[in-house]
Amino acid sequence: MASLRCRRDPCGVICLILTYFSVFYADYVVIQYVLIPAYSDSVWCTLHGSVFNLILLLLLACHSKAVFSDPGMVPLPETAIDFSDLRSQSSRMNERGCEGWTVCSRCETYRPPRAHHCRVCQRCIRRMDHHCPWINNCVGELNQKYFIQFLFYTGMASLYSLVLVVSAWVWRIRSEREGDAEKEAEESPSKHLIV
């Protein structure tokens, strides 16, 4: 229920669509405007294209795991409990050594230490970090690993595409110097501009 409610957040849905659009657009630009013009007659085109797509595939896999997995929601009580009763019980629990357990006034549930209430998901999340619109989900105890992996692959894909742009440029300059100078002379300015 709560995860469905979470997915209905308009900002989260827009951010999700933007994330997928950015990934596919980056793939299109790198292949169409960097790899094919620079390495069209070389094995490097296939190699770089495969590695870049592998990184994007891992990125999307981690992203969907972070989106669709439970971030660690604290289960709701099966029956409504009187609040005054909850307060006295929690103080008794503290005496017994269960320190840090609190009562959420919004979803009326006992929550362990470091659990926080998310206003978007309308639930308490164990070890909540933040609510991330880019995964349209909370980052909590159970999906933090996937979220960090998603960030890692995003950084890796960005860095790799930067390296590809620079190396494609260097490759072009070198191939022009080695020969075909006359042949390339007419098209090279526009190709440099594309890179």
Ligand SMILES: [Zn+2]
């Ligand atoms: Zn709560």
Ligand SMILES: [Zn+2]
């Ligand atoms: Zn949330």
